[in-house]
Amino acid sequence: MTTTDIHLRQFAEHAKRRVESMLDRVLPAASIHPARLHEAMRYCTLSGGKRIRPLLVYAAGQACNADDTPLDMAATAVELVHAYSLAHDDLPAMDDDDLRRGQATCHKAYGEAEAILAGDAILTLAFRVLSHNMAELISTDRCLRMIDLLSHAAGSRGMVGGQSIDLASVGKQLEIAELEDMHIHKTGALIKASVLLGALCADTNKDTLESLGHYAQFIGLAFQVQDDILDVTGSTEQIGKTAGADRSLNKPTYPALMGLSNAREHARLLHESALNCLTSLGQEADPLRWLSGYIVARTA
Amino acid sequence: MTTTDIHLRQFAEHAKRRVESMLDRVLPAASIHPARLHEAMRYCTLSGGKRIRPLLVYAAGQACNADDTPLDMAATAVELVHAYSLAHDDLPAMDDDDLRRGQATCHKAYGEAEAILAGDAILTLAFRVLSHNMAELISTDRCLRMIDLLSHAAGSRGMVGGQSIDLASVGKQLEIAELEDMHIHKTGALIKASVLLGALCADTNKDTLESLGHYAQFIGLAFQVQDDILDVTGSTEQIGKTAGADRSLNKPTYPALMGLSNAREHARLLHESALNCLTSLGQEADPLRWLSGYIVARTA
Numbered sequence: 112m113t114t115t116d117i118h119l120r121q122f123a124e125h126a127k128r129r130v131e132s133m134l135d136r137v138l139p140a141a142s143i144h145p146a147r148l149h150e151a152m153r154y155c156t157l158s159g160g161k162r163i164r165p166l167l168v169y170a171a172g173q174a175c176n177a178d179d180t181p182l183d184m185a186a187t188a189v190e191l192v193h194a195y196s197l198a199h200d201d202l203p204a205m206d207d208d209d210l211r212r213g214q215a216t217c218h219k220a221y222g223e224a225e226a227i228l229a230g231d232a233i234l235t236l237a238f239r240v241l242s243h244n245m246a247e248l249i250s251t252d253r254c255l256r257m258i259d260l261l262s263h264a265a266g267s268r269g270m271v272g273g274q275s276i277d278l279a280s281v282g283k284q285l286e287i288a289e290l291e292d293m294h295i296h297k298t299g300a301l302i303k304a305s306v307l308l309g310a311l312c313a314d315t316n317k318d319t320l321e322s323l324g325h326y327a328q329f330i331g332l333a334f335q336v337q338d339d340i341l342d343v344t345g346s347t348e349q350i351g352k353t354a355g356a357d358r359s360l361n362k363p364t365y366p367a368l369m370g371l372s373n374a375r376e377h378a379r380l381l382h383e384s385a386l387n388c389l390t391s392l393g394q395e396a397d398p399l400r401w402l403s404g405y406i407v408a409r410t411a
Numbered sequence: 412m413t414t415t416d417i418h419l420r421q422f423a424e425h426a427k428r429r430v431e432s433m434l435d436r437v438l439p440a441a442s443i444h445p446a447r448l449h450e451a452m453r454y455c456t457l458s459g460g461k462r463i464r465p466l467l468v469y470a471a472g473q474a475c476n477a478d479d480t481p482l483d484m485a486a487t488a489v490e491l492v493h494a495y496s497l498a499h500d501d502l503p504a505m506d507d508d509d510l511r512r513g514q515a516t517c518h519k520a521y522g523e524a525e526a527i528l529a530g531d532a533i534l535t536l537a538f539r540v541l542s543h544n545m546a547e548l549i550s551t552d553r554c555l556r557m558i559d560l561l562s563h564a565a566g567s568r569g570m571v572g573g574q575s576i577d578l579a580s581v582g583k584q585l586e587i588a589e590l591e592d593m594h595i596h597k598t599g600a601l602i603k604a605s606v607l608l609g610a611l612c613a614d615t616n617k618d619t620l621e622s623l624g625h626y627a628q629f630i631g632l633a634f635q636v637q638d639d640i641l642d643v644t645g646s647t648e649q650i651g652k653t654a655g656a657d658r659s660l661n662k663p664t665y666p667a668l669m670g671l672s673n674a675r676e677h678a679r680l681l682h683e684s685a686l687n688c689l690t691s692l693g694q695e696a697d698p699l700r701w702l703s704g705y706i707v708a709r710t711a
Contacts, residue, residue, distance in 0.1 A: 231495075
């Protein structure tokens, strides 16, 4: 392992610790009324996960010289949005999945009604995190810009729209362009928002924001290609959710559309394109470079 | 009808027209991709309703001399939160209701998955409305305060929490205090937020905000008492949702706990207390006074 590798691992562990501690702080304790709802919210959010979106927030923040405290809030907000989306996606009416992060999905543990409500409350909390006392950390106009950006990325023209497109495409023969359109909405929008929220925690100029936006688009797609590859090649134990679930639902995937080895090559090229977007940035962007590589090399 | 009556009716019609036109503007057209999701979002939101929360926003705004344009956004945001909550509350896993505002509930018309997603996207849109271009209308710190307030009122310690308490109390024998606790969360929090958001559209002083907050607490409870009364006395046609639904679900209600005539007296007293909170305000608060009376006199 090189010194850089060690630094990057330390960066990732540090960031993960920070966001998990902040998630724990902003989620009401399971003893607070209504207790069962708060317990379900904590169950959905604090049960592990790779925390890739928070890592992107901190990495983009580091690339732009942002302070850690506003980054904590931005990272927490995007992870809350991600956690709520998983709780809702797993519901019987949606993907009907029993396993998530190696444990029972929220509706399996708390029942469908509580899982719907927990998701709703987690999403709502994300916006509270970006508004409550945030003005002490960064300027109010940047707070508002972050809320605007996150609400767009999470909404009907972003993540939720992607889930709707996904549902409509089950069992359909999609073209590559349609598949990409789905993923740009479903996972790409929130990944892009994570990078931009991190950058907005500092006074980042327009050009850098634009480069980072392009970087995020490439890694967003790479992330999904790798997810599809893992659904084919990974075991349930390894990926922490039901392996082969996409196939068994007859969902369109990259390996199904272009074959496994082409899908791998596609992921590699997306990673290269992502790196090309960072050429104007120095060492401070190394965590972003490393995360792009991690996304296409991960096995879970 | 007195001149005041005519003015108040004109106020209500004017406010309703404004919020409905703004809802239509902020909701993506049903032709925009993903079309079915946008269609479902519009179906949930534009299919009528009393628009009581928006009316409260405009009425509180008028009491504080706010401009109409920020009030449009605040009214739209609270109505979006209300509309999403109805779409989710009606789901089979929750209240399992088929009728809403005299037509099929969202999941009956679009299926469960799309109803969950439409709700999620409508909630997300509420926060976009309060952040996107809002800074052109009022100061950024007041925008943030509004988002903070709405996200608190709509979240696990407000509206969603109330729905969770409600679910847990089906079939249970509740005390009056527990019933009120449920309603303070379930409907009271958003009603209070509506009044305060209206007031925050102007530079309202702390004392007035406090009085308006108390006013809102009284009418919030009055609203729920009257809702329970209508569930007993109204017909399905009249109230636009299944009459007797609370009883048949064995839900605790005010008439069940204190008898119908005591429930009516309770509503009347809450209305009186609400009016008492407005004594320091002049004619400009007449719409608020009138709305309090309307809430306990309404038949739908």
